[in-house]
Amino acid sequence: NAGVTQTPKFQVLKTGQSMTLQCAQDMNHEYMSWYRQDPGMGLRLIHYSVGAGITDQGEVPNGYNVSRSTTEDFPLRLLSAAPSQTSVYFCASWAGGRATYGYTFGSGTRLTVV
Protein backbone atom coordinates (compact mmCIF):
# COMPACT_ATOMS: atom_id res chain seq x y z
CA ASN A 1 0.00 0.00 0.00
CA ALA A 2 1.24 3.46 -0.88
CA GLY A 3 2.00 5.66 2.06
CA VAL A 4 4.52 6.78 4.64
CA THR A 5 6.31 4.08 6.61
CA GLN A 6 7.98 4.86 9.91
CA THR A 7 10.23 2.52 11.83
CA PRO A 8 10.48 1.60 14.60
CA LYS A 9 6.99 2.01 16.07
CA PHE A 10 8.28 2.01 19.65
CA GLN A 11 11.71 2.75 21.08
CA VAL A 12 13.20 3.18 24.53
CA LEU A 13 16.54 4.95 24.76
CA LYS A 14 18.84 5.77 27.61
CA THR A 15 19.91 9.35 28.10
CA GLY A 16 22.88 10.11 25.89
CA GLN A 17 22.23 7.39 23.34
CA SER A 18 21.81 8.23 19.69
CA MET A 19 19.48 6.70 17.17
CA THR A 20 17.85 7.22 13.80
CA LEU A 21 14.13 7.21 13.16
CA GLN A 22 13.42 5.98 9.67
CA CYS A 23 10.83 7.41 7.30
CA ALA A 24 10.14 6.24 3.78
CA GLN A 25 7.44 7.16 1.28
CA ASP A 26 6.62 5.55 -2.05
CA MET A 27 4.45 8.28 -3.55
CA ASN A 28 7.29 10.27 -5.15
CA HIS A 29 6.43 13.25 -2.95
CA GLU A 30 8.86 16.14 -3.00
CA TYR A 31 8.02 17.53 0.42
CA MET A 32 8.67 15.70 3.69
CA SER A 33 8.53 16.82 7.31
CA TRP A 34 9.19 15.56 10.80
CA TYR A 35 6.95 16.55 13.69
CA ARG A 36 6.89 15.69 17.37
CA GLN A 37 3.78 15.59 19.48
CA ASP A 38 3.86 15.68 23.25
CA PRO A 39 0.89 14.37 25.26
CA GLY A 40 -2.20 16.52 24.84
CA MET A 41 -0.38 18.93 22.57
CA GLY A 42 -0.32 19.85 18.93
CA LEU A 43 2.44 19.00 16.49
CA ARG A 44 5.71 20.87 16.44
CA LEU A 45 7.79 20.96 13.28
CA ILE A 46 11.35 19.69 13.73
CA HIS A 47 12.81 19.71 10.21
CA TYR A 48 11.43 19.67 6.72
CA SER A 49 12.62 19.08 3.18
CA VAL A 50 11.41 20.44 -0.15
CA GLY A 51 13.32 17.91 -2.22
CA ALA A 52 16.30 15.58 -2.31
CA GLY A 53 19.35 17.35 -0.96
CA ILE A 54 17.36 20.25 0.53
CA THR A 55 16.47 20.46 4.20
CA ASP A 56 15.59 23.27 6.57
CA GLN A 57 14.86 23.80 10.24
CA GLY A 58 11.43 23.91 11.74
CA GLU A 59 10.29 25.18 15.13
CA VAL A 60 12.26 22.81 17.37
CA PRO A 61 15.36 21.59 15.49
CA ASN A 62 17.86 21.45 18.37
CA GLY A 63 19.09 17.96 19.15
CA TYR A 64 18.01 16.56 15.79
CA ASN A 65 19.64 16.14 12.39
CA VAL A 66 18.11 15.19 9.07
CA SER A 67 19.30 14.38 5.58
CA ARG A 68 17.49 13.80 2.30
CA SER A 69 19.74 11.87 -0.04
CA THR A 70 16.81 10.36 -1.97
CA THR A 71 13.24 11.43 -2.64
CA GLU A 72 11.94 8.39 -0.78
CA ASP A 73 13.80 8.57 2.52
CA PHE A 74 13.98 11.23 5.22
CA PRO A 75 15.66 9.87 8.38
CA LEU A 76 15.68 11.80 11.65
CA ARG A 77 18.73 11.43 13.86
CA LEU A 78 18.73 12.06 17.59
CA LEU A 79 22.28 13.02 18.43
CA SER A 80 22.29 12.53 22.22
CA ALA A 81 18.90 11.57 23.58
CA ALA A 82 17.46 13.54 26.49
CA PRO A 83 14.30 12.90 28.54
CA SER A 84 12.82 16.06 27.00
CA GLN A 85 12.80 14.24 23.66
CA THR A 86 10.30 11.70 24.93
CA SER A 87 7.47 12.15 22.47
CA VAL A 88 5.61 10.70 19.51
CA TYR A 89 7.35 11.47 16.25
CA PHE A 90 5.45 11.74 12.99
CA CYS A 91 6.86 11.84 9.50
CA ALA A 92 4.74 13.23 6.67
CA SER A 93 5.04 13.72 2.94
CA TRP A 94 3.25 15.91 0.39
CA ALA A 95 3.22 16.20 -3.36
CA GLY A 96 3.23 19.99 -3.17
CA GLY A 97 2.61 22.30 -6.08
CA ARG A 98 -0.89 22.00 -7.42
CA ALA A 99 -1.81 18.98 -5.27
CA THR A 100 -5.43 19.12 -4.12
CA TYR A 101 -4.72 17.07 -1.01
CA GLY A 102 -2.40 17.62 1.90
CA TYR A 103 0.19 15.73 3.82
CA THR A 104 0.14 11.98 4.25
CA PHE A 105 1.28 11.07 7.75
CA GLY A 106 2.99 7.96 9.00
CA SER A 107 1.65 6.10 12.02
CA GLY A 108 4.30 7.50 14.32
CA THR A 109 7.24 6.39 16.46
CA ARG A 110 6.70 6.44 20.20
CA LEU A 111 10.02 7.30 21.80
CA THR A 112 10.77 7.16 25.51
CA VAL A 113 14.08 8.45 26.85
CA VAL A 114 14.94 7.27 30.35
Next chain:
Amino acid sequence: SQQGEEDPQALSIQEGENATMNCSYKTSINNLQWYRQNSGRGLVHLILIRSNEREKHSGRLRVTLDTSKKSSSLLITASRAADTASYFCTHHSGTYKYIFGTGTRLKVLA
Protein backbone atom coordinates in the same frame (compact mmCIF):
# COMPACT_ATOMS: atom_id res chain seq x y z
CA SER B 1 4.05 33.35 13.45
CA GLN B 2 2.87 30.98 10.73
CA GLN B 3 0.86 28.98 13.21
CA GLY B 4 -2.86 28.47 12.72
CA GLU B 5 -4.91 28.83 15.85
CA GLU B 6 -7.95 26.64 16.33
CA ASP B 7 -10.97 27.67 18.33
CA PRO B 8 -12.54 26.41 20.51
CA GLN B 9 -9.95 24.27 22.24
CA ALA B 10 -12.61 21.71 23.13
CA LEU B 11 -16.14 21.04 21.93
CA SER B 12 -18.68 18.54 23.15
CA ILE B 13 -21.91 17.90 21.21
CA GLN B 14 -24.63 15.30 20.89
CA GLU B 15 -24.67 12.84 18.02
CA GLY B 16 -26.60 14.28 15.09
CA GLU B 17 -25.71 17.88 15.87
CA ASN B 18 -23.43 20.00 13.75
CA ALA B 19 -19.92 20.88 14.92
CA THR B 20 -18.16 24.06 13.90
CA MET B 21 -14.55 24.85 14.63
CA ASN B 22 -12.54 27.83 13.53
CA CYS B 23 -8.99 28.58 12.51
CA SER B 24 -7.33 31.97 12.45
CA TYR B 25 -3.98 32.87 10.98
CA LYS B 26 -1.81 35.95 10.72
CA THR B 27 0.07 35.85 7.42
CA SER B 28 -1.07 35.64 3.82
CA ILE B 29 -1.58 32.06 2.71
CA ASN B 30 -1.18 29.91 -0.35
CA ASN B 31 -3.50 27.23 0.96
CA LEU B 32 -5.02 26.11 4.24
CA GLN B 33 -5.51 22.50 5.26
CA TRP B 34 -7.62 20.73 7.83
CA TYR B 35 -6.64 17.44 9.46
CA ARG B 36 -8.20 14.99 11.89
CA GLN B 37 -6.33 12.97 14.50
CA ASN B 38 -7.90 10.07 16.32
CA SER B 39 -6.38 9.32 19.69
CA GLY B 40 -2.89 7.90 19.38
CA ARG B 41 -2.92 7.89 15.58
CA GLY B 42 -1.31 9.93 12.83
CA LEU B 43 -3.08 12.87 11.28
CA VAL B 44 -5.43 12.33 8.36
CA HIS B 45 -5.89 15.02 5.75
CA LEU B 46 -9.48 16.23 5.36
CA ILE B 47 -9.61 19.22 3.02
CA LEU B 48 -7.17 21.58 1.31
CA ILE B 49 -8.57 24.97 0.32
CA ARG B 50 -6.59 27.43 -1.78
CA SER B 51 -6.45 31.14 -1.16
CA ASN B 52 -8.64 31.86 -4.21
CA GLU B 53 -11.37 29.47 -3.03
CA ARG B 54 -14.10 30.40 -0.57
CA GLU B 55 -15.76 27.07 0.17
CA LYS B 56 -15.10 23.36 -0.29
CA HIS B 57 -17.14 20.30 0.54
CA SER B 58 -16.26 16.71 1.21
CA GLY B 59 -19.10 14.47 2.32
CA ARG B 60 -20.34 15.84 5.65
CA LEU B 61 -17.49 18.32 5.84
CA ARG B 62 -17.64 21.91 4.71
CA VAL B 63 -14.70 24.29 4.88
CA THR B 64 -14.95 28.02 4.34
CA LEU B 65 -12.13 30.49 3.92
CA ASP B 66 -12.28 34.24 4.48
CA THR B 67 -8.94 35.71 3.51
CA SER B 68 -10.04 39.23 4.48
CA LYS B 69 -10.54 38.06 8.06
CA LYS B 70 -7.68 35.56 7.90
CA SER B 71 -9.93 32.81 9.12
CA SER B 72 -11.35 29.45 8.13
CA SER B 73 -14.05 27.26 9.55
CA LEU B 74 -14.70 23.54 9.44
CA LEU B 75 -18.31 22.39 9.72
CA ILE B 76 -19.14 18.75 10.37
CA THR B 77 -22.81 18.10 9.77
CA ALA B 78 -24.86 15.35 11.41
CA SER B 79 -21.97 14.36 13.64
CA ARG B 80 -21.35 10.77 14.67
CA ALA B 81 -19.51 9.23 17.58
CA ALA B 82 -16.77 8.27 15.12
CA ASP B 83 -16.10 11.98 14.52
CA THR B 84 -14.67 12.21 18.03
CA ALA B 85 -11.11 13.35 17.40
CA SER B 86 -8.81 16.34 17.44
CA TYR B 87 -8.97 18.66 14.46
CA PHE B 88 -6.07 20.79 13.30
CA CYS B 89 -5.55 23.47 10.70
CA THR B 90 -2.32 24.46 9.06
CA HIS B 91 -1.31 26.74 6.24
CA HIS B 92 1.51 27.45 3.88
CA SER B 93 2.53 30.97 2.93
CA GLY B 94 5.34 30.31 0.50
CA THR B 95 8.00 28.51 2.53
CA TYR B 96 6.32 25.06 2.64
CA LYS B 97 6.86 25.25 6.38
CA TYR B 98 3.57 23.92 7.71
CA ILE B 99 3.09 24.61 11.41
CA PHE B 100 0.13 23.23 13.32
CA GLY B 101 -1.85 24.75 16.16
CA THR B 102 -2.93 22.91 19.29
CA GLY B 103 -6.18 21.76 17.70
CA THR B 104 -9.83 21.49 18.66
CA ARG B 105 -10.76 18.40 20.64
CA LEU B 106 -14.22 17.31 19.52
CA LYS B 107 -16.25 14.85 21.55
CA VAL B 108 -19.47 13.53 20.06
CA LEU B 109 -21.75 11.97 22.65
CA ALA B 110 -23.92 9.03 21.62
